[in-house]
Amino acid sequence: MRLNILLLLTYLSLSFSAKAQEIIEIDYWQYAYKERISAIDKLITMFEAENPNIKVNHTTFAYAQYRTKVAAAVSAGEGPDIVQLFYGWLDDYLAGGILQPLSQQEFPTAEIDELYFPMVQNMKVDGEYYALPTAVRSLALFWNKKLFREAGLDPEKPPKTLDELLDHAKKLTKRDRAGNIIQVGMTLSPTGQDHNWWREVLTRQYGGKPYSNDGAKVLYDDQAGLDAFKFYSGLSTDHNVTVVDFMDKSEAAFRAGRAALHIDGSFLLGTFNRGGRRPLRLEWGVTELPRHNGIKSNYASYWVNGITTKAAGAKKQAAEKFLKFITSEEAMQLWLDEVGELPARKAVAMQDSNKNHSTYGAFIRGLDYAVSTKFYSEAGQRQTVVDMLDRVVLTGMSAKESLAIAAREDQAIIDKALNK
Amino acid sequence: MSNNKGLTVGQKRAIWAWLFLVIPIVYFIIVRFYPTFDAFSMSFTDWNIIGERNYIGFDNYVTLFNDPVFWVVLGNTFEYLLFGIPISLLLSFTIAYYLDQIKFGHGLLRACYFVPFLTTAVAMAWVWRWFYQPVPIGIFNLALGELGILQMDFLRSTTQALPAVLMPAIWAGLGFQIIIFLAGIRSIPDSYYEAAKIDGAGDRQILWEITLPQLRATITFIVITSSIGFLRIFDQVYNMTQEGEGGPLNATRPLVIHIYKSAFEDFEMGMAAAQTVVLFTILMVITLLQLKVMKKDG
Amino acid sequence: MAEQKIYKKAISVKKTVIWTMLAIGAIAMLTPIIFMFSASFKYSDEIFNLNIIPSEPTLSNYIYLFEETTFFKWLINSFIISTVVTFSVLFFDALIGYTLCKFKFKGRKIVFIAILSTLMIPTEMLVIPWYVLSNNLGLIDSYFGLMFPGLMSGFGVFLMKQFFEGVPDDFLDAARIDGLNEFQIFIEVALPLVMPALSALAIFTFLGNWTAFLWPMIVTTSADLYTIPVGLASFSGEFQTEWEMIMTGAAVASLPTLLVFLLLQRFIIRGVILGGLKG
Structure with missing residues (x-):
């Protein structure tokens, strides 16, 4: 707090003395999420204190509409100078001519290759980076310690393998007299993060691979994919330890203490820490995703910042400066503390204090073996998993048949995107 | 009068008229007619917000009609209509018919039925969404549980979800229909009833032979307005289904959700425009059909 | 006996x-x-x-809602937009209805039919072009962007024209003899005579704008410009189905219209009947 006031004062005095100088304004866009907004606001304050001649205008849009807004605004020539985008949208943005490559002078390719986690290399096209993340996200398993105790399980020993996961989930499921589940052992909700768990983690653990290396071909419609999907859907259909979208949103069920095990992203941490008037009364822990057949896997995603083709001259310079600042080690640590998202630079993430942190630690350790799906339409491809599960759970279709349909739909989405 | 330089009173008033109309005419051209034209013309392009509009003839329509999901969506849209109209008509007429016979507490009862009409659809959609949850949180299933009756899946069922989403739409519109029916019933001259009573007609006969035929215009009005409403259902589906997708398995997805997703999530503006043209055509045909029925009867 | x-x-x-x-x-x-x-x-x-x-x-949910979220801002936005649009509709629709009813001039019929025909065009068909238009004119995320599609309505024109039919021409002619100009006649003589119709139109317009969802959702980008329904939908996502908060938001969204109804019940029901039957 004191630091902030100090910064503010410095900023004010600096901006006062710099008044004679011309102020360069740049626009920065990201989607609206409470913790992200306050983190960027803090970074902007710090940045402007260092660079009194640059003013950063920070605009946010609701997540659901973010992509549309950017596309529409840029096409009308009204976009920002720096834009945050999901890593999976890069192709679209390049095709639309929205982004310009980062200058070699300020962002040397070799340096980025070396200092960032390898999945960031997805942002490299023909040897040039187009965008850089401040933070990355991965998945981990949350568990409710109180419910573990109630079920007679050791609250400090979360499941380490899929077999243990299933075994624990069975013990942690509670039913009323009529047999309705009133507490799920494990959440199941492909509209959340599960679809990534299934795609990138389970299929690999059962010996398969979700997509070809270039991401253009669906490969999960095989025995490994089927086994993985049977495990996934079986949580509901065979073992009855879960209800799909229990309590409407699975994270809500976990927060309400009605779900014992829950897989989610690191961004959930930020909302857990939301204090104030309505503190969360929940005893929870978080650990690495359970392994299977000795295989560990994880899914990572990230948002990157790119400089748009609109930025030129002084604005471009200012935008580069700002991009450098928000991808600095300092900014990444702040982002981790404020938002709960993991540093994209290995050096920051792998500090012992971060790696062994009681909450972030599990996610950061997961980054070591995480992969990123090359999405062509994140919402569309997620929907194929949602429907795949629903066909089995709601209409009783066989897992094999449903998997085949999903693979066809997924492939169609990819083909359509590639033929554009 | 002297400074009118030979303008007749009629000409002078015509000038006033055009003066009054100039802003509205410009407005209607820019905000209604041009966009309508634009929607039609967009439907023949492959425009995706970024990039050029390339004319591709009827390709969007062909793609649409070859897409099995689109047919599911159309089917759902009509299902909303086919369930919605009879249920709401029957309920609102029955309530209005009996409410009309009541004097004690008439105003209060009428107000109770009318209040849902004033609520915000988005707000109430979330209330109903909560009601429909399974145990341990959903009010309906908790109540069923107390009564010892089997649980219902509601929004998590491919068959129950559509009626479940439709319910709040019917519920919210009922008050309006009741008020209109009440006004219609009140406007039937008493002499008709008296004549019928003298002829010895029973309540039932009066209902079928006088009340209902006299309400033909009212019924047509309600059917048209509520048909259009049901065919355009959006707020409830968007707010009651996971991610506003109209699931599970597209079971509740109506045309307007499909349009919204095409336009503002997939940016397929041309395709979305083609779908709006389909919606426009359906609404047009239904309205004309119903007006024709009314004219014939009238 | x-x-x-x-x-x-x-x-x-x-x-x-x-x-x-x-x-x-x-x-x-x-x-x-x-x-x-x-x-x-x-x-x-x-x-x-x-x-x-x-x-x-x-009351903790309410306190949280007003102190920790932008809900109050959304309430104000909805109020401003609904009010401005309602006044615009009342003024313009009455003016158009009056002109088309009481003035005889060439082209009158065409104008009336043209405006009436807009009733057949569903909003859903217009939102995409409106969006493109707003985008090109920089109206995205502005009050005017939220309001412009509703500033005049075919329904209101039709309703007002029907009602002006019931206003005797003698009244207007008397005013002309008194030396009032045509605009004064409209404001001072004609409008007061159709108050019931105006109130019916006001109720429908206000309610329609207060509850509107599709267009406000499309045209707003920053949370500061959300109207109540859009805010509520996004809010419900953000709060991860914390039902007591969503219910509080829903209650606050519904309260204004319910209160107005309690105060003006008779008036509103009469308005609905007038608007419903004549319109």
Whole structure:
């Protein structure tokens, strides 16, 4: 707090003395999420204190509409100078001519290759980076310690393998007299993060691979994919330890203490820490995703910042400066503390204090073996998993048949995107 | 009068008229007619917000009609209509018919039925969404549980979800229909009833032979307005289904959700425009059909 | 005599049955609203109980809503937009309806039919071009962008024209002889005569804008410009289905219209009948 006031004062005095100088304004866009907004606001304050001649205008849009807004605004020539985008949208943005490559002078390719986690290399096209993340996200398993105790399980020993996961989930499921589940052992909700768990983690653990290396071909419609999907859907259909979208949103069920095990992203941490008037009364822990057949896997995603083709001259310079600042080690640590998202630079993430942190630690350790799906339409491809599960759970279709349909739909989405 | 330089009173008033109309005419051209034209013309392009509009003839329509999901969506849209109209008509007429016979507490009862009409659809959609949850949180299933009756899946069922989403739409519109029916019933001259009573007609006969035929215009009005409403259902589906997708398995997805997703999530503006043209055509045909029925009867 | 008594008794029994059934129906109609309000006064651990009166009523949800979220801003936005649009519709639709009804000039019929034909165009068809238009004119995320599609309506023009038919021309001619110009006649003589129609139109327009969802959702980008329904939808996502908060938001969204109804009940019902039947 004191630091902030100090910064503010410095900023004010600096901006006062710099008044004679011309102020360069740049626009920065990201989607609206409470913790992200306050983190960027803090970074902007710090940045402007260092660079009194640059003013950063920070605009946010609701997540659901973010992509549309950017596309529409840029096409009308009204976009920002720096834009945050999901890593999976890069192709679209390049095709639309929205982004310009980062200058070699300020962002040397070799340096980025070396200092960032390898999945960031997805942002490299023909040897040039187009965008850089401040933070990355991965998945981990949350568990409710109180419910573990109630079920007679050791609250400090979360499941380490899929077999243990299933075994624990069975013990942690509670039913009323009529047999309705009133507490799920494990959440199941492909509209959340599960679809990534299934795609990138389970299929690999059962010996398969979700997509070809270039991401253009669906490969999960095989025995490994089927086994993985049977495990996934079986949580509901065979073992009855879960209800799909229990309590409407699975994270809500976990927060309400009605779900014992829950897989989610690191961004959930930020909302857990939301204090104030309505503190969360929940005893929870978080650990690495359970392994299977000795295989560990994880899914990572990230948002990157790119400089748009609109930025030129002084604005471009200012935008580069700002991009450098928000991808600095300092900014990444702040982002981790404020938002709960993991540093994209290995050096920051792998500090012992971060790696062994009681909450972030599990996610950061997961980054070591995480992969990123090359999405062509994140919402569309997620929907194929949602429907795949629903066909089995709601209409009783066989897992094999449903998997085949999903693979066809997924492939169609990819083909359509590639033929554009 | 002297400074009118030979303008007749009629000409002078015509000038006033055009003066009054100039802003509205410009407005209607820019905000209604041009966009309508634009929607039609967009439907023949492959425009995706970024990039050029390339004319591709009827390709969007062909793609649409070859897409099995689109047919599911159309089917759902009509299902909303086919369930919605009879249920709401029957309920609102029955309530209005009996409410009309009541004097004690008439105003209060009428107000109770009318209040849902004033609520915000988005707000109430979330209330109903909560009601429909399974145990341990959903009010309906908790109540069923107390009564010892089997649980219902509601929004998590491919068959129950559509009626479940439709319910709040019917519920919210009922008050309006009741008020209109009440006004219609009140406007039937008493002499008709008296004549019928003298002829010895029973309540039932009066209902079928006088009340209902006299309400033909009212019924047509309600059917048209509520048909259009049901065919355009959006707020409830968007707010009651996971991610506003109209699931599970597209079971509740109506045309307007499909349009919204095409336009503002997939940016397929041309395709979305083609779908709006389909919606426009359906609404047009239904309205004309119903007006024709009314004219014939009238 | 005795027979008549029994007959009367039968009638009153029948009336009682009807009354009871109607009362049960009325309560059923109010149930969602009652539960909504009830949940908004409950702590999170109690909202899944079926009791209507909270065992430990609290205002904490409301306090949180107004202090920690942008809900109040959304309330103001909705209010400003609905009010401005309503006044615009009242003024312009009345003016157009009046002109088309009381002035004889060439092209009158075409203008009327053209405006009437806009009733056939569904909003859903217009939102995409409106969006493109707003985008090109920089209206995205502005009050004017939210308001412009509704500033005049074909329905209102039709309604007002019908009502002006009932205003005798003599009144207007008398005013002309008194030396009023045509605009003064419209404002000072004609408008006061169609007050019931204006109030009906005001109710429909205000309610329609207060509850509108599709267009406001499309045209707003920053949370500061959301209207109540858009805010509520996004809010429900952000709060990860914390039902007591969503119910509080829903209650606050519904409260203004419900309060106005309680105050002006008779007036509103009459307005709905007028608007519904003539329109």
